[in-house]
Amino acid sequence: MRVAMIGTGYVGLVTGACLADFGHVVTCVDKDPAKIEGLLAGRMPIYEPGLEDLVARNVREKRLSFTTELAPAVRDAAVVFLAVGTPSRRGDGHADLSYVYGAVREIAAAVEGFTVVVTKSTVPVGTGDEVERLIREVRPDADVRVVSNPEFLREGAAIEDFKRPDRIVVGTEDERAKEVMAEVYRPLHLNQGPLLFTARRTSELIKYAANAFLATKVTFINEIADLCEKAGANVQEVARGIGLDNRIGSKFLHAGPGFGGSCFPKDTLALLRTGQEHGVPLRIVEAVVGVNDARKAAMARRVIAALDGNIAGKTVALLGLAFKPNTDDMRDSPSIPIVLALQDKGAKVRAYDPQAMEEAHKVLSDVGYRSSAYDCLDGADVAVIVTEWDEFRALDLERVKNLLTQPVIVDLRNIYRLEDMKRHGFRYESIGREGTAP
Numbered sequence: 034m035r036v037a038m039i040g041t042g043y044v045g046l047v048t049g050a051c052l053a054d055f056g057h058v059v060t061c062v063d064k065d066p067a068k069i070e071g072l073l074a075g076r077m078p079i080y081e082p083g084l085e086d087l088v089a090r091n092v093r094e095k096r097l098s099f100t101t102e103l104a105p106a107v108r109d110a111a112v113v114f115l116a117v118g119t120p121s122r123r124g125d126g127h128a129d130l131s132y133v134y135g136a137v138r139e140i141a142a143a144v145e146g147f148t149v150v151v152t153k154s155t156v157p158v159g160t161g162d163e164v165e166r167l168i169r170e171v172r173p174d175a176d177v178r179v180v181s182n183p184e185f186l187r188e189g190a191a192i193e194d195f196k197r198p199d200r201i202v203v204g205t206e207d208e209r210a211k212e213v214m215a216e217v218y219r220p221l222h223l224n225q226g227p228l229l230f231t232a233r234r235t236s237e238l239i240k241y242a243a244n245a246f247l248a249t250k251v252t253f254i255n256e257i258a259d260l261c262e263k264a265g266a267n268v269q270e271v272a273r274g275i276g277l278d279n280r281i282g283s284k285f286l287h288a289g290p291g292f293g294g295s296c297f298p299k300d301t302l303a304l305l306r307t308g309q310e311h312g313v314p315l316r317i318v319e320a321v322v323g324v325n326d327a328r329k330a331a332m333a334r335r336v337i338a339a340l341d342g343n344i345a346g347k348t349v350a351l352l353g354l355a356f357k358p359n360t361d362d363m364r365d366s367p368s369i370p371i372v373l374a375l376q377d378k379g380a381k382v383r384a385y386d387p388q389a390m391e392e393a394h395k396v397l398s399d400v401g402y403r404s405s406a407y408d409c410l411d412g413a414d415v416a417v418i419v420t421e422w423d424e425f426r427a428l429d430l431e432r433v434k435n436l437l438t439q440p441v442i443v444d445l446r447n448i449y450r451l452e453d454m455k456r457h458g459f460r461y462e463s464i465g466r467e468g469t470a471p
């Protein structure tokens with residue numbers, strides 16, 4: 034089956050490469066010439082484990098190609114996926130659909146023959162109707178079906194998630210489009226990936242409801258962590274104690290600095306706007322957004338408190354900048370408000386991240402980037418663990434202690450055991466657990 038992927042970002046590139054790996058012939062289109070030039074030369078625009086090999090293999094097998102030319106790719110395709118960005122619109126938090134509609138106009142002008150246009154971008158409920166209307170406006174003669182097929186992959190585990198999804202949601206009531214989508218996903222279906230057909234609007238809303246629910250879980254355990262700190266309980270044990278209950282589940286119950294990334298912050302905001310437009314208050318999601326914003330803003334205060342309020346002129350070593358491990362994505366990362374607040378209070382900030390320093394450089398200034406965790410810690414006054422990369426999980430604690438001017442660690446991801454930190458004589462502040470003083 035010939036597939037055109039419009040937008041070759043995290044989702045478009047992973048989806049395109051995985052569909053090619055299933056045997057489809059995929060053309061990935063992007064309007065960013067530098068991105069396409071890099072891909073043609075074998076350079077990945079993002080860090081994602083396993084992606085480079087997957088892309089190289091499918092390019093070699095001639096099932097995957099890259100171009101900036103949308104029209105020929107669309108003309109030849111039976112299925113056109115939309116995977117362009119839908120960021121928060123400045124000012125009101127509504128999903129900015131200008132990239133979607135821009136691409137749809139171009140697609141409409143180019144389609145030939147029966148074509149299924151699939152919205153993989155996360156878009157507010159009802160967008161599929163508008164996409165369909167636009168296509169009819171540009172090309173009243175076009176034989177097109179518009180389908181919603183939201184993506185649930187997680188950055189850092191994207192290929193595995195795409196190839197072994199919990200479910201594939203397809204929003205269409207058109208029989209012919211259903212057949213085409215079943216064919217696109219046949220290899221996954223054979224792997225028992227359940228294909229869930231719904232009405233298009235339902236499918237669009239499933240994506241936002243899923244993200245809002247997961248964001249709620251994270252925010253819930255973060256508030257319980259605050260209570261644990263005051264009440265002398267341990268949030269990791271509380272999370273385990275509740276997570277073993279099947280009705281609750283153990284995932285997304287890790288207390289930390291607040292959620293960030295390219296999806297939860299913008300999707301929770303967009304869902305609130307949708308609620309307002311329909312006159313339906315979504316008070317739980319509203320609270321989640323407010324609590325999470327306040328939490329991210331408060332994390333720098335923990336660092337300042339660990340130095341007894343004396344932060345001006347001190348050197349802070351940040352371990353991790355990406356919003357989570359195994360990605361270089363810095364969008365809405367909790368590290369950003371932490372760095373800004375510490376700099377605002379007169380601290381000197383340096384940082385090390387295994388993958389995200391190039392991206393971080395674009396959004397943070399006056400940060401001293403270091404080439405390893407130990408290099409970053411050398412001569413710093415406090416270490417702050419912001420992202421739980423595996424390589425930070427087993428640091429040589431004696432060496433860390435010798436490198437720091439004073440043995441102070443603020444661990445926003447709870448990756449060390451309190452006993453170990455106590456034994457090594459650290460002042461150790463983590464989330465939702467008692468601190469240790471040397």
Ligand SMILES: NC(=O)c1ccc[n+]([C@@H]2O[C@H](COP(=O)([O-])OP(=O)(O)OC[C@H]3O[C@@H](n4cnc5c(N)ncnc54)[C@H](O)[C@@H]3O)[C@@H](O)[C@H]2O)c1
Nearest residue numbers: 040041042043044063064065117118119132136154155184
């Ligand atoms: N990143 C994730 O983990 C994730 C997970 C699930 C869903 N999503 C959703 O998928 C969508 C894409 O997200 P992303 O993170 O891949 O975005 P991204 O910003 O990484 O990529 C979007 C790409 O689309 C390109 N583009 C924009 N307009 C175009 C046009 N007219 N023609 C061709 N290319 C065009 C941009 O140049 C960019 O490379 C969003 O709606 C997002 O919410 C993302």
